[in-house]
Amino acid sequence: MRTMIVGAGIGGLATALSLHAAGLDCVVVEAADTLGPLGVGINLQPHAVRELTELGLGEPLAATGVETSFMTFTDRFGGEILALPRGLAAGYRWPQYSVHRGELQMMLLAAVEDRVGPVRLGLRLTDFEQDGSGVTVTLRDQVSGRSLRERADVLVGADGVLSTVRAVLHPADDPLLWGGIRMWRGVAETASILDGPILDGSTVLVSGSNLAGKFVTYPISAADPTLVNWVAEVKVGEPGVVKEADWSRPGRIEDVAPHFASWDYRHFDIPALMRASRRILEYPMVDRDPLPFWGEGRVTLLGDAAHPLYPVGSNGGSQAVLDARVLARCLATIDDPRAALAAYEAERRPPTSALVLLHRSLPIEETVRLVAERAPDGFTDISEVLSGAELAAMAEAQRGITDSDVRALNERPSWSV
Numbered sequence: 001m002r003t004m005i006v007g008a009g010i011g012g013l014a015t016a017l018s019l020h021a022a023g024l025d026c027v028v029v030e031a032a033d034t035l036g037p038l039g040v041g042i043n044l045q046p047h048a049v050r051e052l053t054e055l056g057l058g059e060p061l062a063a064t065g066v067e068t069s070f071m072t073f074t075d076r077f078g079g080e081i082l083a084l085p086r087g088l089a090a091g092y093r094w095p096q097y098s099v100h101r102g103e104l105q106m107m108l109l110a111a112v113e114d115r116v117g118p119v120r121l122g123l124r125l126t127d128f129e130q131d132g133s134g135v136t137v138t139l140r141d142q143v144s145g146r147s148l149r150e151r152a153d154v155l156v157g158a159d160g161v162l163s164t165v166r167a168v169l170h171p172a173d174d175p176l177l178w179g180g181i182r183m184w185r186g187v188a189e190t191a192s193i194l195d196g197p198i199l200d201g202s203t204v205l206v207s208g209s210n211l212a213g214k215f216v217t218y219p220i221s222a223a224d225p226t227l228v229n230w231v232a233e234v235k236v237g238e239p240g241v242v243k244e245a246d247w248s249r250p251g252r253i254e255d256v257a258p259h260f261a262s263w264d265y266r267h268f269d270i271p272a273l274m275r276a277s278r279r280i281l282e283y284p285m286v287d288r289d290p291l292p293f294w295g296e297g298r299v300t301l302l303g304d305a306a307h308p309l310y311p312v313g314s315n316g317g318s319q320a321v322l323d324a325r326v327l328a329r330c331l332a333t334i335d336d337p338r339a340a341l342a343a344y345e346a347e348r349r350p351p352t353s354a355l356v357l358l359h360r361s362l363p364i365e366e367t368v369r370l371v372a373e374r375a376p377d378g379f380t381d382i383s384e385v386l387s388g389a390e391l392a393a394m395a396e397a398q399r400g401i402t403d404s405d406v407r408a409l410n411e412r413p414s415w416s417v
């Protein structure tokens, strides 16, 4: 049985490694004609680190990423509202890592090329059709413009938030939805602007609320602790449907810095940190409504193609890795591929659909906004601003979008087959 995986992002590459580890044959096709280390920072939660470790990638991951200690929320002055321990410190048997998305992708690509074979680059899926014995896939060679038709037993659309596989399966009424928040992102080289690390050098620091303006920083390189990923999230418009969302679109400092010019922020100079970045990228915070079904017959979806999440829970890449592992387990243990894909969808669609809606509700932002309203000039002790119950609810809400149950994850048998 041969599976064709469409897309060599984190989801597609993790799928290839998972299928290979389960003894199954696969090929990855990717529209881009070269794969470079694109993107900025991303977090991998312990549930995904477990799966990547079981795929034999624990060591390269530890050599690439920063083991995250805390996720700390502050107001616009940098006053600490809440600090949540992460990874091992939260009781998991696996760490959380903050990594450069592109470096993670390159690490997965190297493993795929070593174990499975080369990714077939420059091939864009444009269409597919199924019959009783397989799937006929139409691919366009991006250089020659020629169309190729190939057969596969199973087709997995891991082609991201703008998925063509999803569009073929769900041709009507599945728009890209924007909540009105724009994100600017960059990687700052902080050696010349900071005397030392931000906080303990391994914290995800989240300041302000994206209902107004929010600034997130975290270090992303085990090799170079001065490299700091940043994301500015600002509400600039009203919710609506958008046509495009390009992760690589350049952003301009003059569009983003003014939103933070009035911040009296104790940890660092925000505009200076932005200026210390070689390039700035801009992206609308978008998702899509959960689907009533992912796939049909021998075709399914995975990762952002199946369940694009607002990046407020640091969980999108991690959920794609979980999809990959469950899909491989189902295909390896259930004889009929159609039944295997149905079992995969039954296991993964309900929890990820719930996560899409939970992320979209921005569950902690209202509490951070309340802090700004009650303490407009900052505070020295958060217990004078929020009650214990309000703080506990905020912690619970953040855990709901980011975490797994610690005990369940630690004690669950391996998904390896």
Ligand SMILES: Cc1cc2nc3c(=O)[nH]c(=O)nc-3n(C[C@H](O)[C@H](O)[C@H](O)COP(=O)(O)OP(=O)(O)OC[C@H]3O[C@@H](n4cnc5c(N)ncnc54)[C@H](O)[C@@H]3O)c2cc1C
Residues within 6 Å of the ligand: 006, 007, 008, 009, 010, 011, 012, 029, 030, 031, 032, 038, 039, 040, 041, 042, 043, 101, 123, 124, 125, 126, 158, 159, 160, 161, 162, 163, 164, 165, 185, 247, 248, 302, 303, 304, 305, 311, 316, 317, 318, 320
């Ligand atoms: C260039 C890029 C930069 C990103 N940067 C960040 C970031 O900085 N921070 C962050 O948190 N998240 C980022 N993301 C998103 C993040 O990688 C995903 O949310 C998450 O990892 C889930 O990955 P995925 O594999 O499902 O989708 P993606 O990572 O989006 O990968 C989808 C892949 O499919 C390919 N593809 C699309 N259509 C077709 C087609 N028709 N035929 C063949 N191939 C196709 C794309 O070229 C892409 O390589 C980025 C995604 C991309 C593509």
